[in-house]
Amino acid sequence: MKKQSRFVAGAVAVLGVIGYLMVTGMRDSMVYYFTPDELAAKVHADPTMHEVGVKVGGRVVPGTVVFDQRTLDLRFTITDIASGRTRFPVHYHGPLPDTFKEGRDVVAEGQLTAGGTFEAATVLTKCGSRYEGMQQQGGGGPS
Amino acid sequence: MTQIGEIALWVALLVGAWGATLAFVGGRTGRGDLVLSAERSVWVVFALLATTAGAIISAFLHDEFRYEYVTGHSNRELPFFYKVTGLWAGQTGSLVFWSLLLALFSSIVVFQNRRRNREFMPYVTGTLLVVLVFFLTVIVTQSNPFTTLDFTPTDGRGLNPQLQNYWMTIHPPALYLGFTCFTIPFAFCVSALLSGRLDTRWITTTRRWTLVAWFFLTIGIIFGMMWAYVELGWGGFWFWDPVENASLLPWLTGTAFVHSVMIQEKRGMLKMWNVLLMMSTFLLSIFATFLTRSGLIESVHSFAQNLPIAYTFLAFLGVMVVGTAGLVWWRRDRLAPESRLESFLSREAAFLLNNLLFVAAMFAVLWGTMFPLISEGVSGHKITVGPPFFNRVNIPIGLLLLALLGIGPVIAWRKATARNLRRNFTLPVSVALVVGTVLLATGVRHVYALLTFVLASFTMTTVVVEFWKGTRARARIEGEGAAVALIHLVQRNRRRYGGYIVHAGLVVLFCGLAGKAFGTEKEVALSPGEWVDIRSAWGHTYRLTYQDMSWYTAPNMTKLVASMDVRIDGRRAGVMASEKRSYRQREEVVSEVGIRRAWNEDLYVILAGIEDMDGVVRGTNPRPLATFHILVNPLVPWIWLGGLIMAIGTLTALWPSAEAPPRVRAPRLSAGARPARVPEPELVEA
Numbered sequence: 001m002k003k004q005s006r007f008v009a010g011a012v013a014v015l016g017v018i019g020y021l022m023v024t025g026m027r028d029s030m031v032y033y034f035t036p037d038e039l040a041a042k043v044h045a046d047p048t049m050h051e052v053g054v055k056v057g058g059r060v061v062p063g064t065v066v067f068d069q070r071t072l073d074l075r076f077t078i079t080d081i082a083s084g085r086t087r088f089p090v091h092y093h094g095p096l097p098d099t100f101k102e103g104r105d106v107v108a109e110g111q112l113t114a115g116g117t118f119e120a121a122t123v124l125t126k127c128g129s130r131y132e133g134m135q136q137q138g139g140g141g142p143s
Numbered sequence: 144m145t146q147i148g149e150i151a152l153w154v155a156l157l158v159g160a161w162g163a164t165l166a167f168v169g170g171r172t173g174r175g176d177l178v179l180s181a182e183r184s185v186w187v188v189f190a191l192l193a194t195t196a197g198a199i200i201s202a203f204l205h206d207e208f209r210y211e212y213v214t215g216h217s218n219r220e221l222p223f224f225y226k227v228t229g230l231w232a233g234q235t236g237s238l239v240f241w242s243l244l245l246a247l248f249s250s251i252v253v254f255q256n257r258r259r260n261r262e263f264m265p266y267v268t269g270t271l272l273v274v275l276v277f278f279l280t281v282i283v284t285q286s287n288p289f290t291t292l293d294f295t296p297t298d299g300r301g302l303n304p305q306l307q308n309y310w311m312t313i314h315p316p317a318l319y320l321g322f323t324c325f326t327i328p329f330a331f332c333v334s335a336l337l338s339g340r341l342d343t344r345w346i347t348t349t350r351r352w353t354l355v356a357w358f359f360l361t362i363g364i365i366f367g368m369m370w371a372y373v374e375l376g377w378g379g380f381w382f383w384d385p386v387e388n389a390s391l392l393p394w395l396t397g398t399a400f401v402h403s404v405m406i407q408e409k410r411g412m413l414k415m416w417n418v419l420l421m422m423s424t425f426l427l428s429i430f431a432t433f434l435t436r437s438g439l440i441e442s443v444h445s446f447a448q449n450l451p452i453a454y455t456f457l458a459f460l461g462v463m464v465v466g467t468a469g470l471v472w473w474r475r476d477r478l479a480p481e482s483r484l485e486s487f488l489s490r491e492a493a494f495l496l497n498n499l500l501f502v503a504a505m506f507a508v509l510w511g512t513m514f515p516l517i518s519e520g521v522s523g524h525k526i527t528v529g530p531p532f533f534n535r536v537n538i539p540i541g542l543l544l545l546a547l548l549g550i551g552p553v554i555a556w557r558k559a560t561a562r563n564l565r566r567n568f569t570l571p572v573s574v575a576l577v578v579g580t581v582l583l584a585t586g587v588r589h590v591y592a593l594l595t596f597v598l599a600s601f602t603m604t605t606v607v608v609e610f611w612k613g614t615r616a617r618a619r620i621e622g623e624g625a626a627v628a629l630i631h632l633v634q635r636n637r638r639r640y641g642g643y644i645v646h647a648g649l650v651v652l653f654c655g656l657a658g659k660a661f662g663t664e665k666e667v668a669l670s671p672g673e674w675v676d677i678r679s680a681w682g683h684t685y686r687l688t689y690q691d692m693s694w695y696t697a698p699n700m701t702k703l704v705a706s707m708d709v710r711i712d713g714r715r716a717g718v719m720a721s722e723k724r725s726y727r728q729r730e731e732v733v734s735e736v737g738i739r740r741a742w743n744e745d746l747y748v749i750l751a752g753i754e755d756m757d758g759v760v761r762g763t764n765p766r767p768l769a770t771f772h773i774l775v776n777p778l779v780p781w782i783w784l785g786g787l788i789m790a791i792g793t794l795t796a797l798w799p800s801a802e803a804p805p806r807v808r809a810p811r812l813s814a815g816a817r818p819a820r821v822p823e824p825e826l827v828e829a
């Protein structure tokens with residue numbers, strides 16, 4: 001029986017190491033996901049939130065998209081999908097994401113600076129929603 | 144005509160429900176006639192679903208845009224091929240496709256087992272039909288492909304451009320084949336628990352199904368990576384996206400299962416564990432289908448909220464989890480191990496560690512994937528975890544597995560002696576040390592990459608030595624030439640050597656992944672005639688000269704093509720094209736990357752931006768400024784090569800043996816006979 005408990009201890013040790021990696025990994029890569037409304041409220045309540053990297057999911061306001069093909073600077077205004085209230089400008093540097101368009105829903109990851117501009121490190125486009133609305137679009141399960 | 148498809152769907156649901164009831168009643172009461180009737184209903188369901196699928200494809204081919212599903216995923220100009228594959232281009236169609244595949248496999252199982260495994264078949268049939276009925280219920284109530292619009296549009300809205308890619312047409316079917324195939328061993332597992340026959344029979348009789356499932360899931364995942372690589376255009380192939388993770392989850396438990404059953408067969412251990420692994424694999428397959436289809440968790444690719452379906456799937460999963468857990472608890476006494484672990488230095492211990500790591504990886508991936516939902520439920524805030532989390536946990540696990548890949552197959556059962564260790568590991572360890580020293584000397588400092596190459600060389604050596612030893616022994620005993628001996632060696636032990644080939648493929652794949660550490664990239668804006676240099680990790684330099692921009696119309700789209708002249712260290716090396724495609728029907732622009740593939744690296748060019756795109760098409764601006772994102776991706780081709788080797792290895796293990804075991808004929812089950820009393824032909828295997 002003593003031997004068996006040694007094996008259990010071995011397994012627990014392995015799981016412990018993996019658990020440690022998970023906990024520290026979580027600390028390094030946890031990112032809050034906000035809607036523009038929530039983010040505005042957060043920053044208002046706690047100005048240190050300007051320094052914290054967050055993800056924000058919102059809609060690209062039509063008519064605000066400016067993309068410089070030479071410098072690859074993308075600027076647009078994002079707004080809350082549900083309420084349409086909060087708006088702030090977003091700046092991103094890099095190739096225009098393929099399905100990026102006015103009126104599309106996007107998720108930007110970055111920081112809302114004290115100047116009020118959201119400096120995005122990544123911009124992801126949610127595809128398909130424009131056509132299918134809330135209804136569907138499995139998109140063939142690209143996985 | 145298309146209406147027939149919808150009628151068939153409803154009839155299939157009714158027949159399926161009827162058959163499931165008959166199967167379980169027949170199993171409980173031992174009435175063979177009911178069981179036979181249930182088995183026939185499986186065939187009927189398959190025929191009906193084939194009709195449904197045929198009707199959907201016909202609706203696509205005939206441009207019947209009054210169907211919402213057709214309108215949403217096709218248009219008149221769409222190439223024939225994509226119209227046919229429209230069956231699985233969206234949620235509703237792919238649920239039909241899923242059910243069709245499951246019905247097909249269920250029919251094959253019923254046919255294969257018409258004379259054998261009779262004590263299993265009532266519950267196997269019942270379980271398969273229950274799963275089918277669930278899918279059919281979801282389809283007819285919440286996701287009907289035959290939903291019509293109030294009017295008939297003149298043209299469809301077209302297929303999502305990112306899905307107009309050949310990988311996309313085979314990647315979902317491959318994954319679905321994998322998911323559905325796992326339902327077969329799961330059904331035998333449930334049946335073993337219900338009937339109480341808990342020896343290794345349910346495992347051995349479904350071994351081939353498990354391997355087929357594993358094969359398709361593996362290539363499905365790799366096809367998905369290829370799709371991401373050529374179509375998503377950011378130079379990577381794995382994003383730790385929820386939908387990608389979802390397909391990885393059943394792969395991890397399925398791989399653990401393929402290994403742990405060997406322990407049960409050899410040593411009678413891990414019976415309970417194997418049952419649990421098979422159940423998790425099936426449940427995770429359903430979970431993956433559901434996650435892909437429901438958009439419950441945000442994902443880059445498929446995206447939409449379809450909450451009623453999400454709740455239906457969650458409810459089904461919940462019932463299945465509780466039901467299967469209850470079954471295992473009920474039968475826990477019969478799942479006790481026959482022997483115990485004796486030493487850390489044994490094959491059993493290596494396999495156990497392998498299983499522990501696979502399951503831990505599964506939990507880590509599941510946790511990271513579900514965390515946005517969990518955190519929202521607990522704290523009210525959605526918190527996402529990114530790739531750093533997944534890499535941090537899974538890279539060390541992957542490296543340990545890479546080492547086990549070399550240790551497991553050659554270490555002795557029960558307890559390894561010092562002599563066994565010396566004999567098997569002296570050469571591989573020496574090779575690994577030499578490789579490590581050479582890499583350090585050439586300036587490789589990336590710890591994970593270094594470890595990968597060292598462990599890969601260790602494992603590869605053990606595999607090569609195994610083949611070498613086997614071939615030499617056979618050549619000596621049988622007096623055959625080396626090549627003939629090698630072929631015969633593999634033929635006689637397909638499962639073992641097929642497994643080694645899979646291992647070798649995985650080693651190659653791991654090296655390909657490690658190559659990412661040495662990638663270089665650049666982003667430049669160029670006018671025609673201007674050039675840019677980019678260095679490769681191998682030491683040479685690419686010079687890319689932007690020549691010109693051309694445009695032309697193709698079916699369904701307008702293409703803008705930037706051509707670049709490529710030179711390697713001054714030598715001409717051809718021309719590369721990278722494109723922007725503007726899809727007319729969807730008013731969407733998609734980048735089509737240019738890839739120059741060599742055996743050791745890819746040169747990857749993304750046409751990131753074109754100044755004044757309209758001017759190019761109108762002809763007012765024939766020489767536009769363009770922005771390029773250029774990457775050199777070392778060893779990426781090895782990932783695909785490794786995948787190919789893995790596929791070949793799995794097929795080797797799967798291929799029917801040349802010398803078939805003598806067939807034992809079992810008496811045909813006559814109506815009314817109690818299934819449990821039919822003598823069992825032990826030698827015949829699926």
